[in-house]
Amino acid sequence: MALWMLGPDYESIGDRRLKRTKTRKQHEREVYALVDKRDGMTCRCCSGRMTKSLTIEPRRREHHHVVPRSAGGVTETWNIVAICFGCHEQITRHQIECSGNADDELRFTRGAELWRSPAPTE
Ligand SMILES: [Zn+2]
Secondary structure, three states: OOHHHHOOOEEEOOOOOEEEOOOHHHHHHHHHHHHHHHHOOEOOOOOOEOEOOOOOOOOEEEEEEOOOHHHOOOOOHHHEEEEEHHHHHHHHOOOOEEEEEOOOEEEEEEOOEEEEEEOOOO
């Protein structure tokens, strides 16, 4: 795999050997911090106010991979959205579908209902 495909978190250490310059956890923390800065404490799905909670509650802020990790979805800001626990649950159960680019515009559908969520502007 070419270096440019992996992004800035890798460096070449020889012919075909690559080294992560950051751990996966460090990278995730940085991406989530950027997502939180972009989305604030408002759920991109229901526009409800979210809370920072360590325990599960309906309004807890969570992070959702638009393209799931299991489908090769990367942890980059365009693929991560801040949503509340309640919406996240509905997406996990496929009651709500979420698609698009989180840095630009997301589309949510629930049955025949469609709504769009442009990225908040600072
Ligand atoms: Zn929500």
